[in-house]
Amino acid sequence: xxxxxxxxxxxxxxxxxxxxxxxxxxxxxxxxxxxxxxxxxxxxxxxxxxxxxxxxxxxxxxxxxxxxxxxxxxxxxxxxxxxxxxxxxxxxxxxxxxxxxxxxxxxxxxxxxxxxxxxxxxxxxxxxxxxxxxxxxxxxxxxxxxxxxxxxxxxxxxxxxxxxxxxxxxxxxxxxxxxxxxxxxxxxxxxxxxxxxxxxxxxxxxxxxxxxxxxxxxxxxxxxxxxxxxxxxxxxxxxxxxxxxxxxxxxxxxxxxxxxxxxxxxxxxxxxxxxxxxxxxxxxxxxxxxxxxxxxxxxxxxxxxxxxxxxxxxxxxxxxxxxxxxxxxxxxxxxxxxxxxxxxxxxxxxx
Numbered sequence: 001x002x003x004x005x006x007x008x009x010x011x012x013x014x015x016x017x018x019x020x021x022x023x024x025x026x027x028x029x030x031x032x033x034x035x036x037x038x039x040x041x042x043x044x045x046x047x048x049x050x051x052x053x054x055x056x057x058x059x060x061x062x063x064x065x066x067x068x069x070x071x072x073x074x075x076x077x078x079x080x081x082x083x084x085x086x087x088x089x090x091x092x093x094x095x096x097x098x099x100x101x102x103x104x105x106x107x108x109x110x111x112x113x114x115x116x117x118x119x120x121x122x123x124x125x126x127x128x129x130x131x132x133x134x135x136x137x138x139x140x141x142x143x144x145x146x147x148x149x150x151x152x153x154x155x156x157x158x159x160x161x162x163x164x165x166x167x168x169x170x171x172x173x174x175x176x177x178x179x180x181x182x183x184x185x186x187x188x189x190x191x192x193x194x195x196x197x198x199x200x201x202x203x204x205x206x207x208x209x210x211x212x213x214x215x216x217x218x219x220x221x222x223x224x225x226x227x228x229x230x231x232x233x234x235x236x237x238x239x240x241x242x243x244x245x246x247x248x249x250x251x252x253x254x255x256x257x258x259x260x261x262x263x264x265x266x267x268x269x270x271x272x273x274x275x276x277x278x279x280x281x282x283x284x285x286x287x288x289x290x291x292x293x294x295x296x297x298x299x300x301x302x303x304x305x306x307x308x309x310x311x312x313x314x315x316x317x318x319x320x321x322x323x324x325x326x327x328x329x330x331x332x333x334x335x336x337x338x339x340x341x342x343x344x345x346x347x348x349x350x351x
Contacts, residue, residue: 013068013069013099016068016069017068017069017071017097024073025076025077025080028080028084029049030048030049030050030084031046031047031048031049031080031083031084032045032046032047032048032049033045033046033047033080035072038091038093038112038113038116038117039112039113039115039116040112041093041094041095041109041110041112041113041116042072042093042094043072043091043092043093043094043113043117044072044076044079044091044092044094045089045090045091045092045124046079046080046083046089046090046091046092047083047089047124047125048083048084048087048088048089050087052087052125054127055122055125055126055127055130056087056088056089056125056126056127056130057086057088057089057126057127057130057131057132057160057348057351058088058089058090058091058117058121058124058126058127058130058131058132059082059083059086059088059089059090059091059131059132059133059134059163059348060090060091060093060113060114060117060131060132060133060134060143061075061078061079061082061090061091061092061093061134061135061139062093062095062110062133062134062135062138062139062140062142062143062146063075063092063093063135063136063139063325064135064136064137064138064139064140064165064322064325065097065137065138065139066137066138066188066192066193066195066196066199066200067097067098067103067106067138067141067196067199067200068097068098068099068196068199068200069097070097070138070139071094072092072094074325075092075325077327077328077329078324078325078327078341079092081327081328081341081345082134082341082344082345082348085341085342085345086344086345086348086349087349088348089124089125089126091113091117093109093110093113093114095107095109095110095113095142096109098196098199098200098203099199099203099204100203102200102201102202102203103200103201103261103266103267104266104267106138106142106200107142107145107146107266107267110142110143110145110146111145111146111149111150114133114146114150115150115156117131118131118156118157119156128157129157129158129160130160130351131157131159131160132159132160132161132162132163132281132348132351133146133147133159133161133162133163134162134163134164134165134344135163135164135165135167136165136166136167136322136324136325137165137166137167137168137188137293137321137322137325138168138196138200139165139167140164140165140166140167140168140169141167141168141169141267141269143162143163143164143167144162144164144167144169144269144300145265145266145267145269147159147162147280147281148265148266148269148272148276148277148280149266151276151279151280151281152276152279158281159281160281160282160351161281161282161283161284161347161351162280162281162282162283162284163283163284163286163344163347163348164283164284164285164286164297164300165286165324165340165344166286166287166288166291166293166294166297166321166322166324167269167285167293167296167297167300168193168196168197168293168296169268169269169270169293169296169297169299169300170229170268170269170270170271170296170299171194171197171201171211171259171262171267171268172214172217172222172225172229172262172263172268172271173214173229173230174190174193174194174211174212174214175212175214175244175246176229176231176234176295176296176299177231177234177238177239177243177295178234178238178291178292178293178294178295178296179193179292179295180242180243180244181241181242181243182290182291182292182294182320182321183292185290185291185292185320185321186320186321186322187320187321187322188291188292188293188321188322189292190212190292191208191212193292193293194208194211194212195208197211197262198211198259200267201259201261201262201267202258202259206258207255207258207259210252210255211255211259213249214246214249215249215250215251215252215255216252216255216256216259216262217251217256217262217263218251218253218256219251221263225263225271228270228271228299228303229270229271229299231243231295233298233299233302234295234298234299235298238294238295238298269300270296270299270300270303274307277303277304277307277309278307278308278309280304280307280309281309282309282310282311282312282351283304283309283310283311283312284311284312284313284314284344284347285297285300285301285304285311285312285313285314286313286314286315286316286324286340286343286344287301287313287314287315287316287319288315288316288319288320288321288323289315289316289317289318289319290318290319290320290321291319291320291321292321293321301313312347314340314343314344316336316337316339316340318336319336319337319340323336323337323340324337324340324341327341
């Protein structure tokens with residue numbers, strides 16, 4: 001693994017970015033689209049051309065891609081669709097990518113762009129009280145972290161909602177039921193989930209095997225967080241496809257020292273204290289059955305509901321990780337992905 005990282009990682013990531021870069025689209029007859037910078041962070045703003053009786057709602061979108069891949073162009077079709085169909089202003093954020101830019105750079109970019117927009121919402125015809133953060137996969141992680149950070153801010157309007165699309169929300173346990181049931185299901189394999197989290201945290205994937213086995217978390221800390229991160233909190237129907245019994249592994253202190261920031265809520269929002277979770281806005285969570293991150297979404301749904309936060313949950317029984325990003329991608333179209341997108345549109349329209 002070390003040899004591969006030293007000799008091929010940059011080429012591997014560069015090639016992956018090239019494949020996922022998306023292509024430039026033509027003019028959209030229903031949208032004004034412009035590239036800007038919010039607090040030095042590149043963004044793309046989508047504004048409906050149709051006249052409005054009042055101020056519009058807005059959606060701030062953080063793209064997925066394991067904190068390593070993704071761009072404004074990659075999610076162009078998704079953002080256009082969300083803006084057109086929900087008649088909302090959409091702001092797509094191009095945060096800095098790992099491994100060149102490690103945690104917390106992506107989180108800080110998303111937070112700074114969001115705060116800038118909240119302070120200047122009226123300039124875009126947006127109601128400051130109707131702004132939602134949204135993201136898929138790693139972008140869902142960033143949306144959850146930004147939402148938690150802003151929950152206690154008295155100097156800004158409260159976020160109207162958060163939309164989390166198959167988010168990755170913790171890196172303590174890569175042995176939850178969904179991780180084993182879907183370990184070899186595209187587009188996100190179990191090993192790649194740990195690989196991406198480590199790239200974001202450290203800029204490399206050393207100790208990936210130890211992290212997958214669970215040797216990176218001290219026993220007392222694992223016990224502390226078991227109230228939030230445990231198969232015990234996953235509804236039984238999601239365990240029907242079988243569980244792999246997890247053998248206990250020895251804690252390795254040297255590994256923990258390199259990954260201890262995995263316990264920070266800005267990196268792993270599922271670990272936020274109840275006092276923070278209680279302040280979160282109305283939430284929408286989309287999960288897919290065939291997705292290693294399914295259980296992260298289910299566990300966060302439970303935490304939100306346990307703390308009195310209204311949650312709209314949409315589960316794609318035939319969905320897989322990344323299906324939303326494949327909307328109208330290179331001629332491909334998955335009905336399940338379209339249903340998922342439309343469920344988000346309907347939620348936004350209800351706000």
